[in-house]
Amino acid sequence: MKRKLISAIGVAGMMISLAACGGDNGDGGDKAGADGYAGQTLTVWVMDGSSPDQWQKDVQAAFEKKTKAKVKFEIQQWNGIQQKLTTALSEENPPDVFEIGNTQTPAYAKTGGLADLADLKTEIGADWAASLNESSIYDGKQYAAPWYFANRVVLYNKKVWAEAGIKDTPKTRDEFYADLKQIGEKTDAEPIYLPGQNWYHFVGLTIGEGAELVKKDGDKYVSNLDDPKIAAAMETYKKFQALSKAPKDKDEATPQQGEVFGKGNVGAFIGMGWEAGIAIKANPKIEKEIGYFTIPGATADKPEGVFLGGSNLAVAAGSQKQELAKEFLKIALSDQYEGELAKLNGVIPNKESLQTNLKGNAVAEAAAPAAAGGGTTPLIPEWAAVENAPNPIKTYMTAVLNGKSPAEAAKQVEDEFNKRLAQQQ
Amino acid sequence: MKRSLFGRLWPNVTAVVLFIGFVFPVYWMFSTAFKPTGDIISEDPVWFPTDITFEHFKRATGVDHFWTYVSNSLIVTLCAVGLALLVALAGSFALARMRFKGRRGFVIGFMLAQMAPWEVMIIAMYMIVRDASMLNSLVPLTVFYMMMILPFTILTLRGFVAAVPRELEEAAMVDGCSRAQAFRKVILPLLAPGLMSTSLFGFITAWNEFPLVLVLNKEAEAQTLPLWLSSFQTAFGNDWGATMAASSLFAIPILILFVFLQRRAVSGLTAGAVKG
């Protein structure tokens, strides 16, 4: 009793002395006004690099014009985003609208942190491409709206390829390999920059092989990495990785492969179209040398399998501004701005009718042929835990590249992989 | 006693080698920060920067909210250290100079508190602060940082208080000072070096902390410099120039404070001990 009182006094004293230190940045209240949405501010989290400044400005203007409310974009880094998002969704003032990776969406849908967007789907989503909308649906309900999608292409340095005497871009995997070999022999450039843990490309290769990363064992999901098809995909990866001097235990972001490519001494790398921007920022002179082509598959008629990365937009269930958030989605996903995003970033829009915006965009034209055969990681809530660092698939890749057989490596990571898939939700 | 040439030489040679070993990482940080990118990413290291550039510093400080981070860091650190010194001074005086029941318990209690692994309790702290609606504020940060450095501060100050000769205090009291006056006029001035060196530790701890601020404060307006520094590698890829410039800027206040205070702190300790 006495102790309680004592500590209470202590706290009061502390608070008083802290008042002098100041710096409390309390959020202004966001009570819905009677006169529409005027005076309110909607917070929107978008990932670094996902939407150009121009697009944000245009959407901001349209939004303010229609609702009289303001919108604040906050740029987020992919690194550690799940932890940040989980805690944010539990708070009083979560971001009202946020971008969420398609493979992470089911897990968050299951947590109850995402608002049900059924009415939005009826209103504006009638012709969303079904394959792109798949990740937004959990348990029959619409928990997010498909925003944009993209897949990897080969970015190459035309000058290096010309130096090596190569005239045409390759159409098959073997031609691709032969070309890279030729670059290695005839120039002093690194033929391809392929770090050991570009795991999205690896997932693409497994999709190309028709393999699944997980399988069902009773009512549980377990690792399927010991599938010979996965091993085949990994062998392909290893063959190409052997041509690169890139570290075997790093992914494509450390260092940013675009920056390495930007130095001009690399023949090619496998990445997203926008990574060209990173290269150009590092070395503006490289801009005119960059070319793109579809990742060649085993045969000329079918491009390589690709991971169809993408993002959805979701509304926080805890947001106080549900209606305003939906207004925002209606604008951001409207044909005008969805089309603008596709045009500016060369990404695949959520409706087939908007794909005309991609005409003349070299990246999109290289990406499009593979998109049809693209796929994702398993769209199950259990999957999100797998992607947390240290990602067992990355571990698997490094193990194989460092000399283990695919079967041994699969065995090595199996326990960790299964443990994550079995994590209590 | 005559020592051989070798006997005279080896301590000095060892000292030089050690000096290089200890200074080199610090030197390399500063020199990289001033080198043009071409000299940083070169097959053979450029040991001494010849053409100096401020480019990297411009990039490092050009980040949005940079000055907010600086002022937040200063506010939080100074307030935490100031509070901790105040609270600790009272406690350490009692522990060093007074006899009372449970004194041993208090000492052990603070030693245990000093061992608290804060990094592993982050989620518990996060939930407390969240449920108190105090996220994105500097207040919880300040009080938690204060707590992180409080046990060490108390225990260290206790040693300093104990080292002040009791006779001085008694003499003052014989001269008619009250105990409080004796404390203020006699002990406090003698404690100054102790206070400084203790505050140094607190300053470093609070200045460096980032796991807690990372989860508590998501808004840039309430973030601190360690987050800025640790976000650099993601934001700038392998731009070592800018990263080293940021590290340099981050380290400079501590380096200055340290060089300034360390001599007084050590000499204070020795002087106090010798006199005692």
Place this chain on the structure above:
Amino acid sequence: MTVQTERPPSGPVDVTKRDESGPAGPRRRAASRAGTLTPYLLLLPACAATVLLLGWPLLKDVLLSFQNLNMAQLIQHVTEWNGIDNYKEVLTGEDFWRVTLRSILFTAVNVVLIMVLGALVGLLLARLGRRMRVMLLVGLVLAWAMPVVAATTVYQWLFAQRFGVVNWVLDKLGWHSMADYSWTSSQMSTFFVVTVLIVWMSIPFVAINLYAATTTIPSELYEAASLDGAGAWKSFTTVTMPFLRPFLYATTFLEIIWVFKAFVQVFTINGGGPDRLTEILPVYAYIEGVGNQHYGMGAAIAVLTILILLGLTAYYLRIVLKQEEDEL
């Protein structure tokens, strides 16, 4: 920053002379009644802060460790008690024990290195001429003052695979396989970098304080020893060591705590990788709890981590307990 030894370097403080023997007179009674309360009042703010700011999170952490707390529960503010399931899962798994053993070995190796090398550097300081001493002190202070976040970043650059200066030097020294060596590729090499970093950061604290302590050893003690015919080694073991012992105990205690909790260094250099092989307990608790969003499990590991740390420092705490008893 100086180390607080249980007995200040000047030897035991005369704590038996108490204020009761102070000014006598009519006011004495009242004064002594107030006097019995004074120490508690003086300690009140510190204790209140500790209970509120440390006790509360600790209690919360213990409570969380008995809960099933994952993404969904955190987001929806649901409390799901699951008894001792978390502890059962942690304690029956191999991982925890492996990480614990690794943590203890890691702490032991680092603390031994720090204490031995730090003591040697401290003794060297005492032996050097003035100019050399100041130079070495400057070097030590610079390393000591580097904020850990900055130091960790600098070490990543020193040991970078491409353009890292360490690899370049090793290559030039004739060890060509190190030219493009990735220090983060294996368990031992990652630990090597972390250990170099921690030892580099920690030696100055030990060395400078030990040097400061040696300067306070009264020279009469050495004179007496040499009168007794003691040589350099004998006087070191009979005079220097006993004098420094309390200091060494206290420093070792602090270093054990600091190294054991070296979260930032290990986490930043390689995130506990490769293959989770360099996770020490705090990193393990963080990755299981926050990284994998398995917060209840993380809390259980945190509680166990605290217990293990208590175990590691129990010996020193017992010494302190006994010492404080002697003083009263």
